[in-house]
Amino acid sequence: xxxxxxxxxxxxxxxxxxxxxxxxxxxxxxxxxxxxxxxxxxxxxxxxxxxxxxxxxxxxxxxxxxxxxxxxxxxxxxxxxxxxxxxxxxxxxxxxxxxxxxxxxxxxxxxxxxxxxxxxxxxxxxxxxxxxxxxxxxxxxxxxxxxxxxxxxxxxxxxxxxxxxxxxxxxxxxxxxxxxxxxxxxxxxxxxxxxxxxxxxxxxxxxxxxxxxxxxxxxxxxxxxxxxxxxxxxxxxxxxxxxxxxxxxxxxxxxxxxxxxxxxxx
Numbered sequence: 001x002x003x004x005x006x007x008x009x010x011x012x013x014x015x016x017x018x019x020x021x022x023x024x025x026x027x028x029x030x031x032x033x034x035x036x037x038x039x040x041x042x043x044x045x046x047x048x049x050x051x052x053x054x055x056x057x058x059x060x061x062x063x064x065x066x067x068x069x070x071x072x073x074x075x076x077x078x079x080x081x082x083x084x085x086x087x088x089x090x091x092x093x094x095x096x097x098x099x100x101x102x103x104x105x106x107x108x109x110x111x112x113x114x115x116x117x118x119x120x121x122x123x124x125x126x127x128x129x130x131x132x133x134x135x136x137x138x139x140x141x142x143x144x145x146x147x148x149x150x151x152x153x154x155x156x157x158x159x160x161x162x163x164x165x166x167x168x169x170x171x172x173x174x175x176x177x178x179x180x181x182x183x184x185x186x187x188x189x190x191x192x193x194x195x196x197x198x199x200x201x202x203x204x205x206x207x208x209x210x211x212x213x214x215x216x217x218x219x220x221x222x223x224x225x226x227x228x229x230x231x232x233x234x235x236x237x238x239x240x241x242x243x244x245x246x247x248x249x250x251x252x253x254x255x256x257x258x259x260x261x262x263x264x265x266x
Contacts, residue, residue, distance in 0.1 A: 003028055004049060004157065004188070009058035011044060019044050020212045023058070031179070031189045033199040036209035037234045042192045043084070045209070046159050050081040063156065077106055079157040080150035084165065086142035090134045095126065095145055098134055102153040120152040125174060139166040147178065158182055160191040164198055176202060200224060200238040200254040208233050225252040
């Protein structure tokens with residue numbers, strides 16, 4: 001079972017200015033969204049999970065592997081991170097070569113690496129662009145290339161940092177299906193996301209962060225019912241829950257379907 005354990009974690013970039021303070025988390029196969037305003041520490045946290053940064057104090061275990069003792073490259077088969085900005089992740093001048101790079105570095109032979117890459121490119125609907133230079137593609141297309149790159153390595157844990165930024169309706173639908181399938185396959189899927197409707201629809205567990213600390217952690221329905229916590233973190237609830245609040249309905253709704261079913265049952 002995919003598992004992350006974060007124990008007594010502290011981190012700062014500049015001494016005396018803490019970015020993360022005493023974070024303790026246990027993450028299993030429950031799909032999890034980490035939410036909070038800019039500066040809350042979300043991206044720093046996932047970079048630590050991926051071992052791109054190392055804790056100042058405390059420990060992070062990825063499937064019992066201490067990130068202090070393992071590089072991001074050595075953890076590639078365990079955990080994958082899709083960056084918010086795809087330009088920070090892409091470095092090849094060909095979509096196929098970009099997506100194939102990960103499997104090759106996991107010691108797959110060339111034929112198998114290409115097979116995995118092609119399958120992943122097809123999953124993100126970019127088979128017609130397989131020979132394109134990623135830098136000639138749009139932001140949304142480059143994002144899909146980075147998603148394919150992580151899928152091709154088939155890690156047990158996948159983190160999506162703001163996957164919906166710059167995406168149209170069809171691509172968001174595609175990304176939703178990818179996440180649902182990864183969860184169905186037993187993967188631990190995490191996201192950082194400012195789109196509360198996206199979060200409420202797809203993720204079972206919500207972690208609310210503010211100023212480097214965890215304000216709330218629990219099932220989505222329970223967390224989104226905590227109005228004062230959301231206000232403290234400067235977050236809006238999902239749009240359907242906001243409508244429910246405005247109507248004075250004392251019930252938590254995560255999706256429009258939940259809202260409609262409630263009224264149909266009256």
